[in-house]
Amino acid sequence: MTGTGVLTRLALRRDRLTLPVWALVTGGMVASGAGSLEGLYGTAAERAEAAATMTANSSMRALYGPVFGDSLGGLVAWRFGTFGAVLAAVASLIVVVRHTREEEETGRQEMLSAGAVGRRAPLTAALLTALALNTAIALLITAGLAGQGTAGALALGLAVAGTGMVFATTAALAAQVTESARLAKGLTAAVLGLAFALRAAGDAGGSSFLTWLSPIGWAEQVRAFAGERWWVLLLILAAVLAQTAAAYALTARRDVGASFLATRPGPAEGRLATAGALAWRLQRGTLLGWSLGFLLGGLAFGGMAEGAADLVGDNERAREIFERMGGQSALTDAFLATMVSLLGMLAALYAVGSVLRPYGEESSGRAEPLLAGALGRLRWAAGHLVIAFGGSALILVLAGIGLALSYGHDLGPILGAALVQLPAVWTLAGLAVLLWGAAPKAANAAWGMAGLCLALGWIGPALGLPGAVLDLSPFGHLPKLPGPDMTWTPVLALTALAAALTAAGLAGLRRRDVTG
Amino acid sequence: MTKAISVVGLHKSFGRTHALDGLDLTVETGEVHGFLGPNGAGKSTTIRVLLGLLRADSGAAQLLGRDPWKDAVELHRRIAYVPGDVTLWRNLSGGEVIDLYGRLRGGGGLDRARRAELIERFELDPTKKGRTYSKGNRQKVALVAAFASDVDLLVLDEPTSGLDPLMEEVFQDCVEEARRQGRTVLLSSHILSEVEALCDRVSIVRKGRTVESGSLAELRHLTRTSVTAELAGPPNGLAHLPGVHGLDVRGGRVTFQVDTDRLDAALRSLTATGVRSLTSTPPTLEELFLRHYTEEAAR
Numbered sequence: 164m165t166g167t168g169v170l171t172r173l174a175l176r177r178d179r180l181t182l183p184v185w186a187l188v189t190g191g192m193v194a195s196g197a198g199s200l201e202g203l204y205g206t207a208a209e210r211a212e213a214a215a216t217m218t219a220n221s222s223m224r225a226l227y228g229p230v231f232g233d234s235l236g237g238l239v240a241w242r243f244g245t246f247g248a249v250l251a252a253v254a255s256l257i258v259v260v261r262h263t264r265e266e267e268e269t270g271r272q273e274m275l276s277a278g279a280v281g282r283r284a285p286l287t288a289a290l291l292t293a294l295a296l297n298t299a300i301a302l303l304i305t306a307g308l309a310g311q312g313t314a315g316a317l318a319l320g321l322a323v324a325g326t327g328m329v330f331a332t333t334a335a336l337a338a339q340v341t342e343s344a345r346l347a348k349g350l351t352a353a354v355l356g357l358a359f360a361l362r363a364a365g366d367a368g369g370s371s372f373l374t375w376l377s378p379i380g381w382a383e384q385v386r387a388f389a390g391e392r393w394w395v396l397l398l399i400l401a402a403v404l405a406q407t408a409a410a411y412a413l414t415a416r417r418d419v420g421a422s423f424l425a426t427r428p429g430p431a432e433g434r435l436a437t438a439g440a441l442a443w444r445l446q447r448g449t450l451l452g453w454s455l456g457f458l459l460g461g462l463a464f465g466g467m468a469e470g471a472a473d474l475v476g477d478n479e480r481a482r483e484i485f486e487r488m489g490g491q492s493a494l495t496d497a498f499l500a501t502m503v504s505l506l507g508m509l510a511a512l513y514a515v516g517s518v519l520r521p522y523g524e525e526s527s528g529r530a531e532p533l534l535a536g537a538l539g540r541l542r543w544a545a546g547h548l549v550i551a552f553g554g555s556a557l558i559l560v561l562a563g564i565g566l567a568l569s570y571g572h573d574l575g576p577i578l579g580a581a582l583v584q585l586p587a588v589w590t591l592a593g594l595a596v597l598l599w600g601a602a603p604k605a606a607n608a609a610w611g612m613a614g615l616c617l618a619l620g621w622i623g624p625a626l627g628l629p630g631a632v633l634d635l636s637p638f639g640h641l642p643k644l645p646g647p648d649m650t651w652t653p654v655l656a657l658t659a660l661a662a663a664l665t666a667a668g669l670a671g672l673r674r675r676d677v678t679g
Numbered sequence: 680m681t682k683a684i685s686v687v688g689l690h691k692s693f694g695r696t697h698a699l700d701g702l703d704l705t706v707e708t709g710e711v712h713g714f715l716g717p718n719g720a721g722k723s724t725t726i727r728v729l730l731g732l733l734r735a736d737s738g739a740a741q742l743l744g745r746d747p748w749k750d751a752v753e754l755h756r757r758i759a760y761v762p763g764d765v766t767l768w769r770n771l772s773g774g775e776v777i778d779l780y781g782r783l784r785g786g787g788g789l790d791r792a793r794r795a796e797l798i799e800r801f802e803l804d805p806t807k808k809g810r811t812y813s814k815g816n817r818q819k820v821a822l823v824a825a826f827a828s829d830v831d832l833l834v835l836d837e838p839t840s841g842l843d844p845l846m847e848e849v850f851q852d853c854v855e856e857a858r859r860q861g862r863t864v865l866l867s868s869h870i871l872s873e874v875e876a877l878c879d880r881v882s883i884v885r886k887g888r889t890v891e892s893g894s895l896a897e898l899r900h901l902t903r904t905s906v907t908a909e910l911a912g913p914p915n916g917l918a919h920l921p922g923v924h925g926l927d928v929r930g931g932r933v934t935f936q937v938d939t940d941r942l943d944a945a946l947r948s949l950t951a952t953g954v955r956s957l958t959s960t961p962p963t964l965e966e967l968f969l970r971h972y973t974e975e976a977a978r
Binding site for chain 1: 727730731732733734751752753755756758760762764765766767768769770771772774775776777778779780782783784785788805806807808810811821834
């Protein structure tokens, strides 16, 4: 453990900007929820009505979970709790991998470990940094919502921060097993996706068993502002401790820079002959992972759509609201449309990551010898962009197939609904191309853009934001499919916009210096 | 015959940093040209401009008679490049990367026999994955790819960093072969013995400018020779000769440094007194470079 203090200070110093931003965005978003919901549902009667409506709506349950209490605090916990927990989890996994596996992969850890630094110190420092982040998030939520009831505010803060720590330790475990930071983050994100899907399936289908399999489900089941169940926090604590112990056991048994997956020798002669082939070789693993995830996600969400109608049966009031919302077919369509839209926004994350892959090649210096060969920049970029744009289409088609298969719906309309997301996905991808091509230092801002769109789509309506702000997200302009209304104008306009952004980005790429 | 590389008055700034401040560089076709200078002098920036990776702010650069920015792709078919710090893809084997670099140049990839021979000579295991190579072995991957390709110009940016002395010798043999085959080589290096053994001419840059350019013999001419002599009597007028520095007289024994182009006058002065013994040491390369690296050389 020697050197933990120095390494923790180093980590805090390196992340002196990102940590406060993550904490403020996550904690602030949840804490400010009371104000924005108060504007929408001012009276107790309005809140009760909203709670009943939302509980009757399976797509709402899938996205946000059930409403446990119709106090203002209860609605905040319902609407923002899951989102805050996922955000804390994403921030934590990035922080932990960044200070463990990424340090080893880049070779920086070697210099540090050559100093008076214990074998377990890097992992401890990374976890302490994540703990600092999540503590800040918990404090912000508790302080921000204390007006709604101290106990509830504390419970929500601990639930969100606890979920963050669960995934911090999952990331710590993944960082021991894998050899690349990319894979460690990908694995942890896959676990996070699975946890979200389990909770969504459990809540939408009314099978609480699935919810209890998911750490995000635990955060929800703490039931902040609705008769807090403090013992659920112990479940979270137990998961954190178990994963921490496992990560420590592994870290003590391995070499610095090494993993448990051994490296096999490769071919002595290669067949890679083009930039496109190299791009495919570099990106195929990621695409395979996303393809599987989207297929499984489609299958899971399709299965939920089936149960969506059954659940309202017993409750007279819910049935009434249900009929008002358009009955079974309209509600199922709305559910499917919501899920497809969520998948679309996630596909945008894939597309941005894939577009920024050549940027990573550039900044690591691997692009330089390629571009010093007889390879034009456009052809080099094209290899990656074809995968980014085509890959996002592929994963959406797979999600559509999954939805159609498990719901038993006709393939046509669902595939159409999935593909109608593409113009918005491509617009964000085009924005990433533009940033990378024209302002490479700001390339990573594309992640922020994609995250912002996800946030606007997920909790934007609940914040009572003006339409002009919600319209910033290209997803807000898309027709809601499956359903009766297909409008071509936004679809065509966004496709044209995506093409224009991409072209402008490529023009910038041709003109600028190669970085790195 | 056109010059292989012709650079005049090259400027390049990164924000407030002036990496290149009017740099000139001329490399004749078929020569091995040493490109020297202290760290941060602008060598790698120049090379990256020549490779069309960076766009110069002003100045003229021509590579094999063409524009390195506009004709980048066409030019790169005739160029092989070895960076000083080779980064490889973690999950591709060395052999795959060598072939990839070769094929990206077009023309059917690398000569198989030559490739096999170089892998043998450099003692490289081509089946290992990128992440498992040591620094020196990563350099070998790039060196094999470069020397196995049929190109007119080799651009080598500190190519031997991390190589062991045996491999350094193999590298020097390869450069010699390239010279015999009529290829031009631009070699940026800090290893002075390597420069002395290989280079026909050298250019020394400092703070983004060329401070000296010429053959090693010409450069030596600009520096001082150390002389120690036993004289028959006291030295006469030696102290007042131009170009004599650090004169130390102890009895009949004198030691001094003299600008190499004033050596003749100094020796005349000594023989006028009568010389019993004489040793003269030409400037070492280290002295030569240290002087150019640390002072503003008068041109």
